[in-house]
Amino acid sequence: MGISAALLCETFEHYPYDKRVPVSSTSFEIIRSIIGIFQEVIMHGEHRYDLFNSGLLTYLLPYFNVNGQAFDVEHLHAGLLGLYATMSSKFTLDDMEAFFSFSYGHPPHSDNFNETNNEEGITNRNDIIDCFSLEDLLTHTLYALLQGAGQASKHMALMLLSRLLKLKQQRARLYTNHGLFNQVIWNLTHIMRYISHRMTPEFQAESMREIRLSNRGEQTIFTQTKRLLQFTIECFEQLIIDPVLCHKSTSFLPVELRSNHFVELFLQDEGVRGWLETI
Structure with a gap:
């Protein structure tokens, strides 16, 4: 519990609250390290479901919106895509459906929330990220597939998209x-x-x-x-x-x-x- 709390505090410490403000290189390194820890737990750890059920994985989603050096952003996106692709491969479809139900079950609490922007990431009208609402993984995956400069990003994004489309509730959004x-x-x-x-x-x-x-x-x-x-x-x-x-x-x-x-x-x-x- 103490480790989870520490990781959550670090995640919030470097949160990209304002998309207009570049994230420092130090913050990129710390978040990539947290992603690596989560990746190891999901891949090999006996506490895989503890991490999954804690909700910690959802708090990394806003990092798809970071602003910074192209190299840092590209590597962070590849890491995030790899993390969620690994998660989708290690848990059942029912688990993944529950994960997205959990994600979409947190409505934004800001009075300035722009409802017309909900397919492009949840932000308020001042471009400030609402930390209590969660970003749209499907939309970010599609964006990475198109914009990702590196082969690794394309590969991870495509792998993740193929698994997201296996989920009924994700396909239902396309209806x-x-x-x-x-x-x-x-x-x-x-x-x-x-x-x-x-x-x-x-x-x-x-x-x-x-x-x-x-x-x-x-x-x-x-x-x-x-x-x-x-x-x-x-x-x-x-x-x-x-x-x-x-x-x-x-x-x-x-x-x-x-x-x-x-x-x-x-x-x-x-x-x-x-x-x-x-x-």
Whole structure:
């Protein structure tokens, strides 16, 4: 309990109350350390559910709004995405549904709350973050997927998005929020184009060399890009199997997924062929 209280105090100590004020490098280091501690507990600790039920993980969400040096912000976002992606992989879907119910169960207490801004993060009209309300993880994940400069951020964001879309209450938000649905489709299509542009003839030749040299399942550039494709297809699959979103999602399915485009780009890879057949 004492450790949890200390970590919570440190989290509040460096809170980005005002998005207009840059966060110091020291604060970035401290928050990344806290993220690392939580990551270890979730990955290996016997107190995994204690941390989950404490609500501490929700208090890191406003750090998606930090302002600072691009390098620091990029690494912090990658750490946050990795933390929530790990959490989503270690807990059941029911646990995750409960987590989001807990998150959305804290309405903002500020009289200045701007209700029209609730899909872009919860702030009041003065751009001051309301610490008692929680940021929208789905929206932040989509933003990171589009804006993330590093491969790690894209990978973590896509992994997290594929798991968020497995949650009924997250998909239900897309039923009536057409803007959010279009944002999901647009981001996934953007990733498809990103993967296609990466798979140049030079990249394919290098991939063949890596495959010949590596028989130990190492994380080569080829396998990393293949994982990006896998998570993208999983996202589309979750949209297609939803009875409400099925028709609309199918009509927006990119042409690359309706053909052997990626099978050819990935050198007739059987795994890629199987994912496309599932779609």
